Amino acid sequence: EVQLVESGGGLVQPGGSLRLSCAASRLIFNNYWMHWVRQAPGKGLVWVSRINSDGSRTSYADSVKGRFTISRDNAKNTLFLQMNSLRAEDTAVYYCAREKSYEDFDYWGQGTLVTVSS
Amino acid sequence: QSALTQPPSVSAAPGQKVTISCSGSSSNIGNNYVSWYQQLPGTAPKLLIYDNNKRPSGIPDRFSGSKSGTSATLGITGLQTGDEADYYCGTWDSSLSVVVFGGGTKLTVL
Numbered sequence: 001e002v003q004l005v006e007s008g009g010g011l012v013q014p015g016g017s018l019r020l021s022c023a024a025s026r027l028i029f030n031n032y033w034m035h036w037v038r039q040a041p042g043k044g045l046v047w048v049s050r051i052n053s054d055g056s057r058t059s060y061a062d063s064v065k066g067r068f069t070i071s072r073d074n075a076k077n078t079l080f081l082q083m084n085s086l087r088a089e090d091t092a093v094y095y096c097a098r099e100k101s102y103e104d105f106d107y108w109g110q111g112t113l114v115t116v117s118s
Numbered sequence: 119q120s121a122l123t124q125p126p127s128v129s130a131a132p133g134q135k136v137t138i139s140c141s142g143s144s145s146n147i148g149n150n151y152v153s154w155y156q157q158l159p160g161t162a163p164k165l166l167i168y169d170n171n172k173r174p175s176g177i178p179d180r181f182s183g184s185k186s187g188t189s190a191t192l193g194i195t196g197l198q199t200g201d202e203a204d205y206y207c208g209t210w211d212s213s214l215s216v217v218v219f220g221g222g223t224k225l226t227v228l
Contacts, residue, residue, distance in 0.1 A: 035217070037163075044120065045155070045163065045206050047217035061216055095162055103210040103217050104153035104168040111162055 001025065002107060004096050009112030016086050016116070022079040022096030022109055029077040033099040036070060036081050038092035039111075046092075049081065050099070064090075086116045121146060122207055124220035131228050134197050138223045140190040140207030146218055150210040152190040154183055157204045157222075166205075167192065197227050 008020040022034070036048040049060045049070040058070050069082040079096050093113050097105035123141040130136040140152065152170050155163035165174050167183035170190065182193040190207055207220040 037217075044204075044222040045157075045208070045219040047208075047219065050217070059215060100165070100168060100174075102151040102153075102169065103208070104151065104165060105155075105163070105208075106165045106168070106174060108162040108164070 004098065004107055004109035006094065006096055006109040006112040009094065009114045011115045011117065012086055013118050014087060014116055017082070017084045018086065018114060020081040020083065020094055020096075020112060020114070022081075024077040024079070024098075029079075029098075030074045034070075034072060034079045035097045035099060035105065036079075037095045037097055037105070037108075038090075038114075039095070040089075040092040043092075048094070051079070083114070086114075088116050090114060091116050120221040121211055121214070121218035122209070122220035124205075124207060124223045126221070127224045127226065129226040129228055130197055132197050132199060135193065135195045136197060136225065137194075138192045138205050138207075138225070140192070140220050142188050142190075142209065142218075144188055145213035146188075146209050146211040147185065147190055148188040149212060152183065152185055152207055152209045154181075154190075154192045155206045155208065156201075157206065159203070163206065194225070199227050201225060202227050 003025045035050040051070045067085045071080045093111040096109045098107040100106040154167040157163045170185040171183040204222045211218045
């Protein structure tokens with residue numbers, strides 16, 4: 001079954017770090033752009049970051065630029081999001097998503113909750 | 119403040135039709151493809167429409183998408199109680215170089 005599974009979320013203090021992972025199964029992971037999208041509790045979807053198929057190109061939302069780093073390991077079909085200098089406003093469910101063609105997302109993970117609080 | 123503007127809520131009776139609008143600008147909707155997502159309570163978003171008006175395999179033809187200028191519209195016919203969800207539009211913004219989403223529209227099937 002085609003599947004994306006996130007892990008790595010949890011409770012972290014302001015200023016702390018977390019590394020999220022997104023494991024892909026039976027998916028042509030290697031040939032696709034991958035993205036992270038987040039959703040604060042009770043709020044809408046917000047795009048966070050993207051990475052191209054070979055990992056050579058990345059981009060970020062202004063709100064996370066310089067603090068978050070997206071990467072991927074194509075040998076292990078895994079996407080990562082390294083989050084540093086976390087703030088309370090980073091609290092959200094983080095989804096990984098596969099881009100189908102033109103910034104449209106045909107597969108989503110189940111999400112992993114990141115809570116930044118002291 | 120989202121780059122794309124959607125109505126916060128819409129409602130209609132079972133069996134009826136509803137449309138959800140998504141308004142943007144020339145830097146996003148005006149020059150890029152629009153996609154639509156359905157998010158049922160407590161679940162991840164699901165792709166309903168891509169490339170303005172195409173449906174992925176498995177999405178019933180009750181769902182349709184259109185685009186005109188800097189606005190896009192999602193249409194749902196034959197409403198069912200199971201359609202109650204939040205709906206989001208999304209696209210690329212060429213000026214900001216980011217993906218942008220609408221604020222979401224909550225559909226209630228009365």
